[in-house]
Amino acid sequence: MPELTVQDRGAVAVHLGLRDWRRASGLSHLSYHVRDEHGVTVAQHEAMIPRRGASTAKLLTADAALRVLGAGHRFRLELVSDGDALFLRGCHPWVQVPDLRLLTATVHSDAGDLLLDDSRYPSFCLPDGWAPEDVPLNVQPVTPINLREYFGHDPAAAVAEAIAGLLTARGHATRWKGRGLSHGQVVAHVDSPPLLDVAVECLQSSHNVMAEILGRETALSIGLPPSFDSMQATLVDRLEVDTAGVLLMDACGLASQNRVRTDVLTSVLHGWLDDRARPTVPLPIAGVTGTLSAVNGWFQRDPEARLRGYVMAKSGTHHDCLGLAGYTFAPDQPLRVFAILIDGLPGPSPHPAVRRQIEAFVHHVALGQR
DSSP: OOOOOHHHHHHHHHHHHHHHHHHHHOOOSEEEEEEETTSOEEEEESTTSOBOOGGGGHHHHHHHHHHHHOTTOOOEEEEEEOSSEEEEEEOEEEEOHHHHHHHHTTOOTTOOEEEEOOTTSOOOOOOTTOOGGGTTTTOOOOOSEEETTOOSSOHHHHHHHHHHHHHHHTTOOOOEEEEOOOOSEEEEEEEOOOHHHHHHHHHHHTOHHHHHHHHHHHHHHTTOOSSGGGHIIIIITTOSSOOTTOBOSSSSSOOTTOBBOHHHHHHHHHHTBOTTSOBSSOOOBTBTSGGGBGGGTTTOSTTGGGGTTSEEEEEEEETTEEEEEEEEOOTTSOOEEEEEEEOOOOSSTTOHHHHHHHHHHHHHHHHOOO
């Protein structure tokens, strides 16, 4: 029998370590999949079983948007004048205060009142699988214009109100008059950051409306309606891997019917590696940034705390499920791509004991120890 290489011995250690971990964890309804930097499966358990993945589904949304629209794509928000009134229209998933100041800087004082044209998307209705209590704390109604730090019932209207207020503060006689279909000439515009930056912010903050906008804009670009009904065809059916059983009823992962597979998640993540096996889409860094930051309680206890800074991953948490998918790159260890999903959990989230088990899983993946 040929002698195992260092890399092979590491893979065997990961496989055996995870087998022991799984037996000791006592967890059921569990799937995981681990690849090496070449995409070869290192370890897996029920990786093809579809499970609830919550916000890990945002990885599929970001992947579809980046493949279809391109990393450099920018969204545009416009002010249009018909001579009597201004209209706000377009799409921007990540509006911030400097954007509003830039958009209003060159508007003439006699531009008139402001109307909002958000007809780019159909009127929002609560979809199947979203609980009424999720709105507006966990997710806001989906409109093509989203204010970054907003937790109300009408993101686009909030942007229009802010613009009217800024114009009034500059001495304009501008009032927000509601909604209307736009016509006339563009008098000002502001572009979003490049799509790659928007996708990174969406994944770092796990912003649900931002994800829904990315899903709808991707659907529009391939000729599908910008609606919940288009998400499966937009985000799943175009993947060039086996996706049997994967179901997405939305783009953010909130719908209770959603199902993802760990092998599909690792396939997407492996596709984001460059030719030197470096991630091209930065995910939250364990214990440091985004939803994996210290304030959210991830990777705060030894020995897993020693992995802070050496794991990038997207988490998924909802009432009865918990998941994590990303990369490990511990010192003196090869990069590995992993995904783990656990559903059917009793009681409310955030399931701290199960989190500790997932951290132990990642520890085995990263260090290849039994």
